[in-house]
Amino acid sequence: MQNPNQTSERGKRRISASPIVNTLREAVSDWRKKEYAGASETSKQLLHYWFEEEHPDFQYYFAQREAIETLIYLYEVERLRNFFDIWRKFDTSQKIDPRAAEEVCPRYVFKMATGSGKTKVMSLAIVWAYFHKLHEPESSLSKNFLLIAPNIIVFERLKSDFADGRIFNEDPLIPPSWKQDWNVRVLLQDEFSTANPDGNIYLTNIHRLYSREQDENDNPVADLLGPKPGNAIEISSRELLHQIISHSDLLVINDEAHHVHEEDLAWYQTIQNLDSQLKERGGAGLSAQLDFSATPRRQTGTLFPQVVVDYPLAEAIEDAIVKRPILPDEKSTKDFRETPTDNAAMRYKPWIDLGVSRWQKYHELLSKIGKKPLLFVMADNTAAAKEIQNYLEETYKDLAGKILEIHTKVNRSGEISESKSNLEYLKKLRDAARMVDSDANPYHAVVSVLMLREGWDVKNVTVIVGLRPYTAEANILPEQTIGRGLRRMDARNTNWQERVDVIGTPAFEEFIRQLEKEQVEFETDTMTEPPAYKVIYVEERKVEQYDITVPLLTPAITRESKNLANLAIEKLEKKVIKRKHYKENEVLNIIFIDALTKEKADEHAYRMEYSKNPEQVISFYTKIVLQQTRNTGQFSTLYPVMRDYVQNVLFGEQVDLSDKEVLKQLSEPNTQQAVYEVFSKAINDLTLVEQSVEGSGESLRASQANGFEWSGETYGGEKQIFNLVACESNFEARFAAFLDGADDVAAYVKNNRYVHFQTEYLSHKGGMRYYFPDFIVRAKDAMFVVETKGLEDLEVARKDERMKQWCKDASRASGQSWQYLKVLEDDFKRYQFKSFEDIVTFIGGK
Known part of the structure; x- marks a missing residue:
């Protein structure tokens, strides 16, 4: 599930460094308000399904919506399919490099902050292009896709989403009535089979599309298609390329695409050559190239001119889509000094110790709800990394044997080599990439040199310790560095503002603060107190006396x-x-x-x-x-x-x-x-x-709920099984306090998506929806479902009637009395009820 509060348009926008983006945002917003005028029926239907229909436990972020809308608007409505036309339409105020207009196919760059869901947009684009090609007679798009990763780590992340079509089965991407028309085969490097005549998604590491050892003047595609013998990987790569260029058309999607945009790079040349190969075989060539990156910048810091979408880190932090980065305040580290020694652990000891101290506080807090926070230390070189690992192992018992020291071994081009001698290490990289966010993860800390650059997107990182001095030669941007710790642990829980503590040497902090130029606002902390958010979990000591059990009924509708x-x-x-x-x-x-x-x-x-x-x-x-x-x-x-x-x-x-x-x-x-x-x-x-409702013979117990994090209001209720009551309003907190103090209340629970008591009802438009009431109360002689209301809406009356009927059905099925109460905030303030029975009597007499 994704954040349910971010699908609608943002009010305040950060001004992009690209004038094209600023103008395009307005154009797309107006087009959205005009219900996608000028779009094809296929596009309208998909946009409606994705963003207007209700999807249980899922909703796309606004940033994802705006990205796919922008693509459809440019490609289909405005028919702007090269950069020069986009520039001429949306911004003639800036000069452009003429080479930017020399493109073999429509090329669109999406700048989206790390953790904001670029992969979701890729999947939306694939579904749109596929059905557009299938349903629109004049479509120039494709049903065949080449999804390219820059290295094995990014490949593994993409594989977890796309292998076996997982993302298309789990996300609400394909309208139910279109599922019979969706016939796409996902083919992975080394695992691909014959092509599917109806549609294919090829997922590969870029290195499989060219040989790194070839002369840089050679054609990287043609060489691999020639008769030159090679090892198993090279042979597999040739077969992959033969199959890719056997199609008449192809849409290319590049992840971490800041690698693509220098014309002397082999990646750029390979895409050019793919287009040529397709055309030489009588095909249409590449139908489009979609480039995704959080940092599509040149070494000078300027954006690539082809950027059409810009969702910056500052907005992602404000929208609570990613963690909020926190720096130590000046007082916390003013006495920290580097010790003049060759041992990196001793040299940077103050920062390392502070990082461990912060991790220990997160661990103490989050382990109560089954979370496994990670400490991430970035060293200057592999020798330093080993010294830091040894220090952590010897000094901190809670880290001993639980430290992963791992690096991306690179070849002379600075990329991860897939040479035969490196295969065992690549397997270690793959296994580690899969493991660190799993429930079975045995590690508490990661010490690395290059892993923080890209691809290693770990949700459980809560502390980053940066010890590496960055230079222009390092070709690493600040967002790439902290980006490895930005992904949220729990994207579902928008009531929790997650944070990542970023600790480092003065040079490292100066480097990170360059993000302030992009309007990222860093908060500071003394780094001495536990994190400000709370964890909500079941207290075992309360379960026997205060657990709430709800009978599960067969559906009424x-x-x-x-x-x-x-x-x-x-x-x-x-x-x-x-x-x-x-x-x-x-x-x-x-x-x-x-x-x-x-x-x-x-x-x-x-x-x-x-x-x-x-x-x-x-x-x-x-x-x-x-x-x-x-x-x-x-x-x-x-x-x-x-x-x-x-x-x-x-x-x-x-x-x-x-x-x-x-x-x-x-x-x-x-x-x-x-x-x-x-x-x-x-x-x-x-x-x-x-239909008639019966008891299912099963029940829902509040004590089965998983623990969760909370940044909102809480109440320390005793007559309920959680350590704290997670309240969505001050009225709910006051009502929880009332229940706790009422002598005639035996137990209660605040219902939420973790307790997960819900019932279906018919909306005012006639559709089936689901209703989560606020509280369940066990009084002396009966059970009560209680809704606390401040505002009324069109659905309230229907929810009320449905819950009243549910209580009748539950009473009949369980043999225990169930009643429904709706407590209005104005009544609660006005009448100052002394007991729960007073509320029951008052509402019954209304």
Whole structure:
């Protein structure tokens, strides 16, 4: 699950160093508000499914939404497929290097902070391109993808998401009604099989696409395709390349793509040559190149000109998508000095000891909820790393035998070598990359030289100790350094502002503070007190007396898709849309408003796009409705009813579905929404069936909840099983205190996603939703489900009725009395209840 609070547009934006990005943000925002005018039906349907539909326990971040929207807007709506056209459209104020416009295919660079979910955007782009190619007759995209990693560590991270199509099965990427059309094979380096004629994703390390030992003037693709004999890896690489260029088209996605953008690099040359090879074989070449990096910068610090999306670290920290980096305050380290000695551990002892002290505080706190925080020490060289490891092993018993010393062995080009002599070490790298974030991780600390640069994205790092003096020659950026510790331990829990303590020598801290130029605001800490957040966990001493048990019931509402066969046009609401008439070549105007001055900045006109294929339009309508009502496998049942309704009812008269004006009007959002509402209501009425509820024979125990972190308000309640009550408002804290002090309350629990008591209900739009009430209370003679309310919304009445019925069903199934209470904040303030029975009596008399 991802952060559920970040899908909507951010209010305040950080100004990007790229004028193109600043203008594009406004354009995409206006396009979003106009319901994606000018996009294809395929794009609209996917965008609606990803960002407008409710997905249980998952929602994309706004940064991810904006990134894929920007790609679709540029490629499909504006049809800007080379950098020069993008520059001319969105920013002519800056000079550009003419070479930036010399591209073999559309090329878009996405600057997204470490930990903000670049991989999710890659998967969105793959699904969009695949279905666009499948459904849009004139599509120039591809159903074949080459996903390139810069080294074995990044490869392993990507493999964990893409192997066996895992990300496409676990994330809400493919609309249910389209799943039968998704046929993509994921082929990994060394493990790939024959290509799938319907679609392929090739995942490989860049080194498999060229030989590092070749002369730099050689063609890195053609050489590998030649007859030159080689070892097993080189032979496998040739087979991989033969298979890749056997396709007529290909979309390339580069991860950690700051490696790509220097034209003398073999990576850049390899992509150029792939395009040439595809075309030489009669194919279309590369359909697009998507580059993802947190730091797409030249050595001078300037952004690559092709950047079209910029989600900076400062915004990711503010949005609580990544950890907040904390530095020691000046007083904490003012007396620290380097000791003049060749032993690195003794030289940097004050900083190392402080780092261990901070890790020990995190360990003491987080181990209570099963978390395994990591200390990450970055040394200057391998000899220093070994000295530091020895010092930690000998000095700290809690670290002895639990330190991973590991480095990325590199060849003369500065990359991880896959030579035969290095294979055993590569296996160690792979195993360590997989293990450090697992529940079985045996390590407490990692000591490394180059691992902090990229790819080693460890969620459990809570302390970074930097001892390495950085220079321009090192070619490492500040965000790459602290980026290894930015990923959150628990992306689900937005009520916890995670932090990573960054400790280091004055030279290291000066280097890190360069991020302040990018508007990153560092907080400081004395580094003496435990971290400010709290951990919530079950206290075993309380379980016997205060545990809460809830009977699990069979669902009250089920979906009977087979009932869709009874849908008849006579049963549908006659919502008539007035026919419109359009001028020939009518255009739509989009006005861009300057974010700062709020004045008109630009105006853009483009022709209204619409599908000229009536079958495609009716198919689109049908799939959207099936998607919204969560009915799969019913396309053939609904399609003829949809066609009949649109042709004979929607416009109040029979229309010719091939008429251009009818097709244009069917492409308008208002028309689409009217049809969706009519069909969704009718289908939900038919297929959502209430059924008799029985006890399942199982129960939910609050004591089964996992521990979690919390930065919000808490109350130290005694009559409940947790060490603290995690409250989402001050009213909830006051109500918990009331329950604790009420003599007629035996026990209670604050419900949350970890306790996970929920019940289904029908929303005001007729769809099935889930409801989590606030408290469960055990009184002397009955059980109570309690909702504490400050504000009312459209769903409250429906939730109330559903929970009242749940209590009746639970009472009948369990033989114990269950009742539902809704306590309003105004009533709680006004009447100053003395006992829980007072509340029950008051609400019962209302």
